[in-house]
Amino acid sequence: xxxxxxKAAAPGIKAEIDLRRRPRxxxxxxxxxxxxxxxxxxxxxxxxxxxxxxxxxxFFGLDEVTLAEFFTGxxxxxxxxxxxxxxxxxxxxxxxxxxxxxxxxxxxxIAIYLSEYASPRARNLLKPTMEILAGVPTVVFGYFALNFxxxxxxxxxxxxxxxxxxxxxxxxxxxxxxxPTISSMSEDAxxxxxxxxxxxxxxxxxxxxETAVRVVLPAAISGIAAAVIVGMARAVGETxxxxxxxxxxxxxxxxxxxxxxGLSFLNPFKAAETMTxxxxxxxxxxxxxxxxxxxxxxxxxxxxxxxxxMLNLISRWIVRRFREEY
Amino acid sequence: MAGDMRSNDGFPQGESYAGFVxxxxxxxxxxxxxxxxxxxxxxxxxxxxxxxxxxDAFGYVAIQNQVAPESLAEDLEELPQEELLAILTANxxxxxxxxxxxxxxVAERSQEEVLALVVSEVVRPKIVESWSLAESIFExxxxxxELATIPNAVLEFKAWLNWDFITAPQSSDPTSAGIRTAIxxxxxxxxxxxxxxTPLGVGAATYLEEYSKGxxxxxxxxxxxxxxxxxxxxxxxxLGLAVFVRFFGQITSGVVFGAADPSTANGRTIxxxxxxxxxxxxPLVIINAREAIRATPRAFRExxxxxxxxxxxxxxxxxxxxxxPGILTGVILSVSRAFGETAPLIVVGVSTFIVVDxxxxxxxxxxxxxxIFQWTARPQEEFQRLAAAAILALLFLLLTLNATAIYxxxxxxxxx
Numbered sequence: 001x002x003x004x005x006x007k008a009a010a011p012g013i014k015a016e017i018d019l020r021r022r023p024r025x026x027x028x029x030x031x032x033x034x035x036x037x038x039x040x041x042x043x044x045x046x047x048x049x050x051x052x053x054x055x056x057x058x059f060f061g062l063d064e065v066t067l068a069e070f071f072t073g074x075x076x077x078x079x080x081x082x083x084x085x086x087x088x089x090x091x092x093x094x095x096x097x098x099x100x101x102x103x104x105x106x107x108x109x110i111a112i113y114l115s116e117y118a119s120p121r122a123r124n125l126l127k128p129t130m131e132i133l134a135g136v137p138t139v140v141f142g143y144f145a146l147n148f149x150x151x152x153x154x155x156x157x158x159x160x161x162x163x164x165x166x167x168x169x170x171x172x173x174x175x176x177x178x179x180p181t182i183s184s185m186s187e188d189a190x191x192x193x194x195x196x197x198x199x200x201x202x203x204x205x206x207x208x209x210e211t212a213v214r215v216v217l218p219a220a221i222s223g224i225a226a227a228v229i230v231g232m233a234r235a236v237g238e239t240x241x242x243x244x245x246x247x248x249x250x251x252x253x254x255x256x257x258x259x260x261x262g263l264s265f266l267n268p269f270k271a272a273e274t275m276t277x278x279x280x281x282x283x284x285x286x287x288x289x290x291x292x293x294x295x296x297x298x299x300x301x302x303x304x305x306x307x308x309x310m311l312n313l314i315s316r317w318i319v320r321r322f323r324e325e326y
Numbered sequence: 327m328a329g330d331m332r333s334n335d336g337f338p339q340g341e342s343y344a345g346f347v348x349x350x351x352x353x354x355x356x357x358x359x360x361x362x363x364x365x366x367x368x369x370x371x372x373x374x375x376x377x378x379x380x381x382d383a384f385g386y387v388a389i390q391n392q393v394a395p396e397s398l399a400e401d402l403e404e405l406p407q408e409e410l411l412a413i414l415t416a417n418x419x420x421x422x423x424x425x426x427x428x429x430x431x432v433a434e435r436s437q438e439e440v441l442a443l444v445v446s447e448v449v450r451p452k453i454v455e456s457w458s459l460a461e462s463i464f465e466x467x468x469x470x471x472e473l474a475t476i477p478n479a480v481l482e483f484k485a486w487l488n489w490d491f492i493t494a495p496q497s498s499d500p501t502s503a504g505i506r507t508a509i510x511x512x513x514x515x516x517x518x519x520x521x522x523x524t525p526l527g528v529g530a531a532t533y534l535e536e537y538s539k540g541x542x543x544x545x546x547x548x549x550x551x552x553x554x555x556x557x558x559x560x561x562x563x564x565l566g567l568a569v570f571v572r573f574f575g576q577i578t579s580g581v582v583f584g585a586a587d588p589s590t591a592n593g594r595t596i597x598x599x600x601x602x603x604x605x606x607x608x609p610l611v612i613i614n615a616r617e618a619i620r621a622t623p624r625a626f627r628e629x630x631x632x633x634x635x636x637x638x639x640x641x642x643x644x645x646x647x648x649x650x651p652g653i654l655t656g657v658i659l660s661v662s663r664a665f666g667e668t669a670p671l672i673v674v675g676v677s678t679f680i681v682v683d684x685x686x687x688x689x690x691x692x693x694x695x696x697x698i699f700q701w702t703a704r705p706q707e708e709f710q711r712l713a714a715a716a717i718l719a720l721l722f723l724l725l726t727l728n729a730t731a732i733y734x735x736x737x738x739x740x741x742x
Binding site: 037176238279305313 | 350354358362368372375378379382526532537546549552558560564565569609636638662669673678699703717720724728
């Protein structure tokens with residue numbers, strides 16, 4: 001029956017001709033072009049690594065700079081050729097830590113509410129709001145930190161305690177900035193746990209809270225940990241908020257003892273320039289190539305790139321390693 | 327019932343059982359409220375952010391005139407063009423008059439135009455103090471008292487965000503500064519980022535979804551795209567600075583096309599900035615486009631192959647048109663991200679002060695977010711007000727872009 005139809009439909013075609021063998025040059029060219037588009041993304045990464053590496057290498061190759069000083073020095077003062085990364089690194093860690101203190105509890109609570117409690121209608125209203133918050137440009141958050149959060153902090157703790165530029169206000173606003181990242185990734189993880197787990201918990205008499213916290217949360221913990229780490233990477237790389245609100249000069253120390261006395265390196269109410277903030281301030285002027293300033297921001301940039309890359313890889317690894325399969 | 331329960335492991339019985347349940351319910355209600363409050367707080371923060379900016383962008387200002395208008399005439403606005411012209415020529419230098427005449431003959435300008443000239447050239451109003459919207463509404467008495475301490479100052483309600491602000495070029499004088507140069511710069515840079523990222527991004531997404539056979543290299547490309555999406559934007563700025571500004575400076579400054587003077591060109595142009603942002607949003611475009619392409623049902627492809635179409639014919643005529651709304655939404659969202667970026671542009675080398683409109687891809691430029699940053703960085707209150715007004719304009723433009731994306735998503739969303 002089938003043979004008859006094929007013969008009738010294509011009377012002139014001999015059976016041996018294999019259409020797949022016909023070369024299609026156009027198709028191959030298109031496929032290669034598309035492949036090149038994909039490959040370009042790899043080239044971008046290679047470009048970033050090469051650019052950062054070579055200019056950082058040029059920086060460390062200078063007679064004035066030593067690797068030991070870069071990693072153990074306590075002052076970053078390019079004018080007098082002191083290049084200790086610690087003041088910048090310390091400020092980055094401080095702002096990020098304050099940001100996470102704000103964003104992790106809030107982001108998690110929002111995620112649990114949206115995933116476990118909210119009615120579909122409330123969710124449809126609240127999720128876009130979070131998306132809008134995520135879409136606000138960071139420079140706007142910088143303005144908000146300087147003109148809203150800082151005056152509030154000064155009002156609460158006193159003007160003589162809180163400087164105009166301070167780490168706390170930048171950190172709090174970075175926290176606000178990464179709430180949507182943490183809440184939406186965590187919510188995805190929570191929503192992905194199977195319904196049967198919840199039903200099982202309810203059947204055993206658990207309340208909604210007990211189900212959410214003791215059953216759903218542990219099941220989604222890998223996704224939530226990944227969300228927190230991605231948030232951390234964003235906080236570390238955040239630039240405009242700290243450039244505007246955290247301070248326009250590194251918080252230098254004459255020696256380690258100076259930094260540790262009274263834990264002054266931890267003071268959140270004083271100004272401190274972060275790695276990203278310093279990069280922005282230095283490039284703000286017309287930077288001449290191969291100057292020590294030019295090379296130094298590439299060295300800082302490489303450290304920043306390594307830090308965020310590491311965090312992103314850890315988050316990917318956590319998801320792969322600890323994911324519960326249902 | 328309670329009496330029938332067997333007692334084991336100290337599980338509460340009878341009345342204490344009811345109390346146990348009540349306590350668990352109370353804890354449940356408490357945390358439910360806490361979670362709700364956290365969510366509401368997120369919404370409140372967004373509202374406070376917008377209100378704070380709006381609060382700073384409107385309000386009373388104290389204006390001090392360099393020359394009192396009353397000393398020139400009783401009522402300037404009522405004067406005919408000829409008399410205003412006389413006042414103008416009597417009070418400004420001959421050189422300034424020549425400069426004004428060079429733009430357009432002053433004598434042939436209309437009454438309103440000459441009036442505006444008299445105000446800006448002779449009266450020269452200067453803002454000496456400004457108040458926020460909340461202060462203007464609730465603390466009128468304090469404002470009046472402060473005003474009295476400023477010699478010959480006039481109180482005036484000023485909307486910092488107004489049509490003149492949007493259409494005027496940048497200026498060092500806060501009364502006449504505007505954001506036209508910055509908006510045009512933003513549009514140019516974003517347009518180039520769009521032109522760079524869309525074909526490359528959609529091409530890469532098509533390859534990964536339709537052609538990739540999941541080999542080692544394809545896996546590398548996939549992981550790499552996800553990693554790139556997490557790289558801080560300032561790092562892209564350094565890439566742009568080293569590659570587009572420095573290495574390809576001859577091309578990005580337009581020297582090789584004869585479009586720029588080789589002695590002054592330095593590659594810190596719209597083209598270099600746009601390409602940098604293009605690379606920045608490329609991973610986003612790819613990720614979004616892949617999702618849209620993946621959502622096209624397999625049956626579409628099978629039907630096309632069944633009719634004898636080649637892979638590319640299937641992709642071009644069936645898969646991509648079907649995925650177009652999704653791709654477009656993703657592209658618009660990515661473009662709006664590029665529109666709001668600041669840090670990479672500062673690193674690439676935005677101009678600090680520029681009053682001429684950008685003329686093409688080889689022009690020097692500033693953008694709206696960069697302008698906001700530069701105003702915010704200045705200590706004077708007037709510049710903070712300008713920054714607030716510019717933020718409102720920026721948020722409005724972004725909202726329009728995002729609303730378009732959401733409209734497209736809902737309008738063309740297909741369910742199978």
